[in-house]
Structure formats: C-alpha cells, structure tokens
Amino acid sequence: MSLESPNDKPAAKPRGAKKSPGAKAGAPEANAVDPLKPFTDTLMSVLSGNLNARVPHDRVQADPTGFGHLLNQVLEQFSSAEHRKQVAAQEIDQALDSLIILVREGDLSRWNTSTEDPQLGPLLEGFGKVIETLRIFVREINEAALRLSSSANQVLAASTQHETSSTEQAAAIHETTATMEELKHASAQIAENAGSVARVAEETLGAARAGRGAIGEFIQAMQQIRSDGVAVADSISKLSKRVERIGTVVEVIDEIADRSDLLALNAALEGSRAGEAGKGFSIVAAEMRRLAENVLESTKEIKNLITEIREATQAAAGAADASKHATESGEKLGAVAAQAVEGILAGVQETSDAARVINLATQQQRTATEQVVASMAEIEDVTRQTTQASKQATGAAAELTQLAGRLAELIKRFKAD
C-alpha cells in the first residue's frame, strides 16, 4: 500500500499539472471565442475521459491550426502517458495481488512478476530481491525448524533416557550404599576376627616357643641318656669281665676245696687207723671235710650266681644297646620335632603378622568404607537432584519438542520452492 501512493502521486501530479493549465487555457478559449470550440470540446471530451478525442482539423480555422496541432500533440502525449500510467497501475496491482497472496498463503514460490516499465522495473526487482531473501530465510528457517524438531526429539529422548538412567543410578546408589553398609559391618567383623586370630597366634607363638625349649631340653636329656647308656654298657662289659675273673677264681677255690675235701677224708682215715689216739684227729679232719664241703657248696652257689649274673649282664647289655638305639631315635625324633616346631614358629609368626596386617587393613577398609558410605550419601543426594533436574529437563525437552513441531508447522505454511 505504501508503495502505491508514491507511485500514484507522481502519476497524478503531472496529469493534474498538465491538465490544469490546459483546463485554464481551454475555459477562456471556449468562453471567449467560438472558434475555439473544437478545442474546448476536445478538451472536455478528454477531461471526461475520452483520451482519444482530438481536435478535428477540419473544424479549426486556419490560423489556430498550429495551435490545434500543438494541442493535439499535447493530448497525444497525455494520452500515451495516461496509457502508460494505466499499465503501470495494472502491474502494480498485479504485484500487490502477488504480495497479498504471498502474505496470505505464504507462498513465495509464485513471485514471478515482471515489467517492461523502466520506472517500475527497479521496484519490482527490489521486491523480487526481498522475496528472494525471504525465500532463502524461509528455506533456512524450515531447515532449521526441521533440525530443531529432530534435535528436540533427540534431546527429549536423551533426557528421558537420562531420567531413567538417573533413576536407575539412584536405585543402584541406594543399593551400593546398603552394600557398603554391609561391607562396613563385614569389615568390622573381619577386623575383630583378625584381632582374635592375632591373639591366638600370639598365644600359639608362646606355646611353640615353650615347646622349642622343651624339645631342646629333651634332646639334651636324650644325649645325656645316651652317654649314660654308653657308660652303662662300658660298666656292664667291665662287670662281665670281672665276673668271668671271679668265675676263674671260684674254679681255683673249687679245686682247692675238692683237694681239701680229699685230704681231710684221707686224714680222717689216717686218724681212724691210729685207733683211739687218732680219734680227735679224725674228728678235726671230718670238720675240715665239712668245711671243704661248705666251701664247695658255696662255690656252687657262687657259680650259679655267676651264671645268673652273666645272663643278667647279657640282658643288661642288650637293654643298654636297645636303650642306645632308642635314645638315638629319640634324638632324631627330637631333632625332627625341633624342626617341626621351628616351622610352626615361622608359620605362626607369619600368621600373627598377617593377622595384624589384616586387622590394620580391615580397619582402614572400615574407615574407607565409612567415607565411601558418606560419599555415596552425597552422591545419592546429587543423583536425586540430578533426577529432579532431568525430570525438569525432560519436561522442558517435551515442551521444546512441541514448540519445534509447532514452529515446523508454522514454517511449513511458507512455501519456498
């Protein structure tokens, strides 16, 4: 519309400007002189809208012929100008129609209005440029709206997913917190157990040390017993030799007693032969004989005793030998036991150390777990907030999606192509 009035004015002004002098000139001509009547009529006709009306040559007197001719030229020019004006107005109308359609329907593709009018050309060209720019805008906006829509959809999906994930995360964190709580209790239990293990290991260590000492004493005692046993065996062999000597001595005594017996017997016989005088002698001889017999009995007993002693010493020697073997194996066993106890000591030491380390580690673990639990609580808080935020984000994204759809719908009303 704004375009119309400047166009209209320049077209009207020249017309008015040209017309008023013409009308001013015509009125006095028609009034003043009759000869001017053709002119007047022509002008009236023209004024009434007949642009083709011309001053007829035949009705004009000679002299004013030139004037009439001039007027005709003016009229001719006016006519052509009017015609041009009409064409321009038509074109402007067409352009306005196009613009109206464009504005109403948003169809930018149908703008193809053109003109030969050199004056209207730049205007329409400017319009075309504007339209073209608009078209590019619309196209870009359309594209952007589409992209926005899909992005908004993606955002919605992502934020929905995020919401779900954060809900899951919250649940997982809750679970983790519970687990950590259990872990804390468990680690406390472990620490306690490790402490008791360490105590027991300490006690075992003491017992094993005592056992080591006892085994050392045992081995010493065994060595003592072995050396004693060797001494005993030595003594037994000496005793055996002595007893053998006693046996030989007893043999000698036996022999002497036997001879004494015989001598006494013969002495008694001699005494008997001496008659009454030899009686006392006989009696003494008989007593001597009894003595010899006593000696023989004693030596017999001694021999029996020697035999018994021999057997006993043999048994003792055997026992000493067995004792030697037994003490040797006892020593070996003691050494083995000592080794075993050493192993036990080392093992128990390790156990004790390990238990102590476990105790420390579990205590650390407990404090760490407590920290983790605290952290988890914070994380849970944050996650709750995140969940809230992501719910809001989801709502916003949904709204955004709706808005993007609406925008896309709106922009679809403009047809760029």
Add this chain to the structure above:
Amino acid sequence: MTPTTTPLQRALRQAPDRTLAAQARPEQEFFCFKVGELRFGVPSENVTEVLRAGLLTPLPRTPSFIMGVTGHRGQVLPVVDLLRFLSKGEARIGPRTRIFVGVSGNYVSGVVADTVLGLRRVPVSEILPPPLGGDAAAEHLLGVVHGGTPHDGLNLLNFSKLLQTARQRAVVR
C-alpha cells in the same frame, strides 16, 4: 651254731662226748659213701685211702663190674663198679667221683663212689641183719642201719666177702 665258734672248736668240744659215748656202748666205724641212689658203709679198717677218679684204663676180658685199672703209688689198682657188681645199675665217672682204696688181706681194689659221706661211728646195737629173702646183694651185707629218714639208711658191706666173690668171678671168667 654261733658265728663266733669255728667248726674246729666245735669239733674239739664235741670230741670228749663221743669218747664217753664210745666207752658206754660199743661202736663200729664205717666208711660211708653213695653210689647212684644207694648208700653203703664199709668197715673203716678196710679203707686205706680215697683218690680222685683219674683216668681209668679199661681191661679186656674182665667182668663188666671191673671198670678198668689205674695207677696208684706204683701199683696197678683195679677199680670195681659196685652197682654193676650188685646188679643195681651202672656207675658214672664225673669230675667229683671218688675212688676209695679197699684192702682185705692181700687183696687191694679201688671202688667207685659218687660221693663220700665220710667216717661214721655206728653203735653195734643199731646194726640190723640184712633183710631175708632179699636179692643176691644181701649175701654181701653185714647188715643195715636205719637212719632217721628213709634216705638216711646205710647198707653195711662185708667188704672181705665182696672182694673174694669178685675175685672168684673174675677168675672164673
């Protein structure tokens, strides 16, 4: 028996009693010994000496009761086994076996004794006659003495007769 008194002192103390006892009742002295399970007594005047049973040299063609001969003081002494002679078994020579030298008149002989019991005075009144209806050994017995226990009894040998019989038997062979 007290430990302070020696057997000799004891014997000397007892000696006068026995002398008195001998005066009271007549006694005979016997040389007592043991062979196998039998206990014998030989009148002590028939026994001169007791020897150890040394090496015996067996003699061929002699009765079985002659165990052999042995040397004694430069003489050959025949040794008699009483058990065989009396058909009561067989004597064994051991390390403590004795041989006593018995004499009867001109005859000298050794007799094997397992153990010599010693000289013993036996009251004549205690000597009992040998059991009648006994075996062949009874003819060489002077008599028997019953001791306090069954194992304490003695068979008193008539050694002179025994030697005679032995001699006869040996000669008969």
